[in-house]
Amino acid sequence: MAAAVGLVATTSPAAARDTTTLIQGVTGVVDTAAAGGRVFVSANDRIVVADADGTLTGSITGLASPSGLAVTPDGTRVYAALSGSNEIAEIDAAALAVVRRINLAGYPSPANLSLDGDQLWVGYGIKNDFVGGVLGLDLSLAAPTPVPVATRMYGAPLVAGAGNTVFTAEAGINPASPRVYDVSTIPATLRGVIDGADNDLSNLTDLTITPDGAQAISVFATSGFDVWDTTTLTKVRSYGSRADYPGAPGAIALSPNGAHVATAFYGSSYGPYAEVYNAATGAKTLQAQMTYKGDLVTGSLSVLGDDLYALLNDWPNNRYYLWRVEGAFLPTSTLSVSATTAATALDPFTMTGRLAFPDDSAPGAQPIEIARTLPNGTTTTLPGVTTAQDGTFTVTDTPPVGGGVSYTAIWDGNSAVRWSKTTTTVDVAQHPTSLIVTGPTTANAKKSLRLTGQMSTAGNVPTPASGSIVVYRVYTNSNGSVGADRPLVPLAADGSFTITDTPQVGGKYTYHVRFDGDATYAYAYTSWDVAVRGPSA
Structure with a gap:
């Protein structure tokens, strides 16, 4: 049996829970990256910065269409693909200032980034032109020279690199066939291609790779979250089942220790979902839903500590939100x-x-x-x-x-x-009420008749502060009965009321008295009969 600790005053608990934060002043958002206690959001002409609670704290402006983001594990440096100026911007996260711009002339519209130590992998290209590809940049050099990895790809491919492996795939082509490259040498060597038709790989939304490069995870709307061995190019497992997903798969991110796989879904009309899986067993450990604030922005999921962050596009109202799933990797109470x-x-x-x-x-x-x-x-x-x-x-x-x-x-x-x-x-039931009417049981026609009444409530509860009593009078004689509504009778503050009438002819008069109730008080009814004698001489 529960202990009766009762209603005692307590200090309000610190704000936690899953939240959304409106990102004001932007007309579009693309990606997130998180580290060092902060979350970075690429928007139409700036990078917006938020703290771990999702509170907006600043921005870096003057950027030409930033899209894909990457951040160092300590959060000191942020890299942004500037598709509008064909550059990679290196940003000092403490100063919120661009400290280096890497020109990618000849590699149009850089859009997607993956950072592995000093190596930055860039997916670039213009949709439909088949001039896209993947290149690498050694950030330890004062003037990094682009090193091509893959070319002649549709648009700007998604890319994830770790160790000696680069995993890349093209969004917008269906089916899509992910490629795996060995980048231990220059030029890179194509290790193999995963056949998209054989594996039902259509509508690519995101991908990632484990820190050792041994496994990569693709996110396709048709197949879900598939894990691939980057050496044998065989499927190791899938996280969840496409038939059981709460919506269309839209994004993926790994926990810092690699123990968890975080996923996000476009969801239904009720809002996006996030799910977390045990990386080793594939067991689902969390499903969280955000009440509708918009659609998930494709591939915008990132991790900071135990929290997840993603972007939402409230397109009917042209508003954008940063979504935080608090404590996503923790055991759930x-x-x-x-x-x-x-x-x-x-x-x-x-x-x-x-x-x-x-x-x-x-x-x-x-x-x-x-x-x-x-x-x-x-x-x-x-x-x-x-x-x-x-x-x-x-x-x-x-x-x-x-x-x-x-x-x-x-x-x-x-x-x-x-x-x-x-x-x-x-x-919750309406509070019970009752009505009592008293007065004469006989009267004379054309003489004033006065009935008094009282509305009562059960227990030590006051009667309604306002309200009316409904009276319906029925007159009966040898020819039959005739009914008529009487004027509403107001309730006094103490629940009393008075009914007045002047019967015109003799007969039986029945006064049906009721209170129709409201949100708080229940319906009540009573009646009173009066025998009226004919008019006196």
């Missing part, structure tokens, strides 16, 4: 909340919940944030709760209205366990 008593508007009721860690260890005292959302969409943050040693907690609330009221519990996680949340919807 779970939260549960359920009502333990019936819920009625204006009456307190209880819910119990539990925070559980993946290793079943006791969470100890942890702050839980609780938010209540009413049927009209209004959300209120309730006083926080703190878990007992075993992770259980109790929430008490007094819902102001009836209907489906949702309660969302959030734990913000820590450095070892990913945050979690849960939402439960409680069917």
Whole structure:
């Protein structure tokens, strides 16, 4: 049974969770790169910089159409492919300033980058012209000379290089056949081609390579996330199943230690998804969805610590967002909340919940944030709760209205366990009401008749501060019955009301009295009969 720790004030937990940050002042975004506690975003004419929380902190301007990005592992240097000026820009990340420009005259529209130590691999080319290819730059040289690796490719190919291996493939050609090059010598040697037709490889969106160059991973919409041995050119495995993906595969990135494979999907109309797999076993360890803020920008996924970052394009509103998936590589906690008593508007009721860690260890005292959302969409943050040693907690609330009221519990996680949340919807009944009418049971026609009434509520709950009583009068005599609505009768602050009428002829008068209820109070009904004598002389 859950420990009743009750509604106790707690310090608000630090902001965590998965977030989106609007990138203002740009008309397009292309890629991300992350290291050294910062995230870099290539936009239409600049590189935007954000901290690890996704907060925008600065930018590098005056750049001609930056596209692909690469960053050194320590985050001190950022490299940007400037497709508008046929250059590679080297940027001092601390000063946010360009410190070197490498001219790529003769290699049009550099677009995609892969950094391996001092070696920068560049995919260049103009779509449809078949003048694209891959070249290498030795960044340790004061004036690096481009060294061609692959030529006569469609557009600017995607490229990933590590060790003695370069893996490259062409987007826009279907099927596409990835190539593997041995770059231990100059010129590079084509190690082989993976047949795109035989392996159903169409609609390329991204690729990457392991740090030792032994395996490469391609991302095709038709086949998913496929791992290739770069020596034998055979498929080692696929991460996930194309039939089970939450959307179309769109991007991939590896965790710094190589233990995890992060993936991103275009998702459905409800928004993009991210999934994480154990690199060794292929087991899925996380699936996260972002409420719709736009479509995933192809190939824009990057990793910083345990967090993922990608770009979203809200094309109907011409807005762009940086999406952060917080703690994606951490073990995931779970939260549960359920009502333990019936819920009625204006009456307190209880819910119990539990925070559980993946290793079943006791969470100890942890702050839980609780938010209540009413049927009209209004959300209120309730006083926080703190878990007992075993992770259980109790929430008490007094819902102001009836209907489906949702309660969302959030734990913000820590450095070892990913945050979690849960939402439960409680069917809250309207608060019961009752009506009493008193007055004479006989009266004379054409004389004023006065009935008094009282609306009451169950428990120590006030009556509605405003409202009206509906009166429907039915007159019956030997010829039958005739009904008619009477004017609405206002409720006084104490729930009392007065009904006045002047019957014109004798007969039986039944006054049907009702309160039609509202979001908080339930329907109530009563009636009162009066025998009216004919007009007196």
